[in-house]
Amino acid sequence: MASVKTPIFDFLNEYNDSGRIRLHTPGHKGRIEGFGDMAGLDLTEIDGADSLFDASGIIGESEEIASSIFGSYRTFYSAGGSTLSIYAMLSVIVRRCGRKIIAARNSHRSFINAIALLDIEPIWIYPDYEEGSAIGGCITKSAVRNALRANPDAKAVYITSPDYLGAMSDIRGISAICDGEDIPLIVDNAHGSHLRFSKPDLHPISIGATMCCDSAHKTLPVLTGGGYIHVADNKFGKEYAEQIKENMALFASTSPSYLIMASLDLCNAYLYNEVSDDVERVTEQVIDIKNKLHRLGYIVLKGDQMRISLSAVERGYTGVELAHELRQRGIECEYADDNYAVLLFSPVSSDQDIAAVWEALIAIKARAPIPFADFSVDIYPERKMSARRALFAQREKVAVDNAVGRVCAEVKISCPPGVPIVVPGEIITDKCIKVLKRYGILELYVVK
Numbered sequence: 001m002a003s004v005k006t007p008i009f010d011f012l013n014e015y016n017d018s019g020r021i022r023l024h025t026p027g028h029k030g031r032i033e034g035f036g037d038m039a040g041l042d043l044t045e046i047d048g049a050d051s052l053f054d055a056s057g058i059i060g061e062s063e064e065i066a067s068s069i070f071g072s073y074r075t076f077y078s079a080g081g082s083t084l085s086i087y088a089m090l091s092v093i094v095r096r097c098g099r100k101i102i103a104a105r106n107s108h109r110s111f112i113n114a115i116a117l118l119d120i121e122p123i124w125i126y127p128d129y130e131e132g133s134a135i136g137g138c139i140t141k142s143a144v145r146n147a148l149r150a151n152p153d154a155k156a157v158y159i160t161s162p163d164y165l166g167a168m169s170d171i172r173g174i175s176a177i178c179d180g181e182d183i184p185l186i187v188d189n190a191h192g193s194h195l196r197f198s199k200p201d202l203h204p205i206s207i208g209a210t211m212c213c214d215s216a217h218k219t220l221p222v223l224t225g226g227g228y229i230h231v232a233d234n235k236f237g238k239e240y241a242e243q244i245k246e247n248m249a250l251f252a253s254t255s256p257s258y259l260i261m262a263s264l265d266l267c268n269a270y271l272y273n274e275v276s277d278d279v280e281r282v283t284e285q286v287i288d289i290k291n292k293l294h295r296l297g298y299i300v301l302k303g304d305q306m307r308i309s310l311s312a313v314e315r316g317y318t319g320v321e322l323a324h325e326l327r328q329r330g331i332e333c334e335y336a337d338d339n340y341a342v343l344l345f346s347p348v349s350s351d352q353d354i355a356a357v358w359e360a361l362i363a364i365k366a367r368a369p370i371p372f373a374d375f376s377v378d379i380y381p382e383r384k385m386s387a388r389r390a391l392f393a394q395r396e397k398v399a400v401d402n403a404v405g406r407v408c409a410e411v412k413i414s415c416p417p418g419v420p421i422v423v424p425g426e427i428i429t430d431k432c433i434k435v436l437k438r439y440g441i442l443e444l445y446v447v448k
């Protein structure tokens with residue numbers, strides 16, 4: 001088996017083993033009761049440890065290894081998840097190109113925060129929402145083409161794929177359209193790090209995106225908060241690569257977690273050696289379960305093969321009730337709402353766990369069918385002011401029932417799924433309120 005270097009992890013271990021007296025941060029000095037060895041490995045930018053935002057030593061070396069694994073021009077580590085990566089990618093676009101960006105409306109709240117922080121003007125394109133969902137669906141090529149035609153001054157296209165329910169847009173087709181217009185395609189691939197190792201390879205960087213973020217921690221064996229920005233080996237990618245670190249530093253802590261970076265580093269060895277077999281092993285079983293569930297009357301969404309997004313309304317359960325049934329059987333879901341539940345696997349899910357999920361699902365007795373809950377969202381709500389102005393305006397909290405006609409002043413949605421129904425600066429409608437209530441949101445800030 002070929003070996004891959006793990007320079008960050010090795011450095012932390014060597015330092016920990018050296019027994020040196022730590023007259024530097026962190027204040028725990030390598031010992032936190034109950035943390036075991038973990039605290040000993042939690043270091044800071046001491047001599048030899050490199051520096052994330054100016055990486056030329058062990059971190060730079062590890063990032064290069066990740067880049068060769070992902071086939072990118074450059075790969076950069078994030079210890080602040082995709083949230084930080086999204087701020088940084090958009091910041092590069094704003095600084096280099098401008099503020100008008102064509103964006104999928106089912107974007108995560110981190111994108112909405114970024115448009116407010118960076119004063120981006122979003123041109124929304126709406127996905128073909130899955131039935132009974134306000135968060136999931138594919139963006140079509142024609143939606144992108146039409147938006148580009150109507151907005152020839154747009155500076156980039158921004159798509160989330162896979163989304164929370166696993167819907168995967170045609171990134172290859174959309175990137176061809178963007179190439180034709182000489183415009184970069186940015187993909188929020190927070191949920192899709194594993195796609196590099198699927199057959200075929202469906203990672204955005206492999207199929208035409210200019211740059212993307214991956215929350216490695218969501219679908220790979222990486223500590224929470226660990227992520228990547230990948231930049232493609234093309235004209236825009238080469239232009240942007242030099243500026244990624246500077247723009248990450250704009251939003252990130254100056255003390256990124258070495259534990260998170262070490263987990264990304266160690267993950268390289270796993271990705272190099274074992275992940276492809278595991279992805280095949282897990283996805284084969286997940287596809288098999290999806291097919292069987294479909295035959296049992298579950299509504300099973302297509303898309304990402306590492307998750308099962310399913311509705312049991314035909315079998316008499318809301319998504320939340322289904323999640324509850326699974327919890328009773330020792331299984332905790334990623335997400336559930338009135339219609340859907342999302343079961344998220346990863347390449348390190350064991351065969352036993354996958355089999356247990358299937359056993360639990362078939363043990364849930366069918367009841368009389370119930371209708372889909374109404375999650376239909378407002379297409380094209382009126383924008384009264386920019387997201388930035390609204391987010392930083394004088395504001396007041398009101399009951400959602402009293403919010404009709406008011407201008408939204410916050411990014412209000414539970415996370416997960418983190419996909420806002422109404423964006424700061426937009427006028428709140430009856431329809432928005434209905435869906436907000438479905439997410440249990442009863443109050444929100446509006447502009448005074």
Ligand SMILES: Cc1ncc(COP(=O)(O)O)c(C=O)c1O
Binds near residue numbers: 190227417418
């Ligand atoms: C689609 C999407 N993008 C971005 C993010 C932010 O990712 P992170 O939690 O890694 O910062 C999330 C988090 O759930 C997400 O679902």
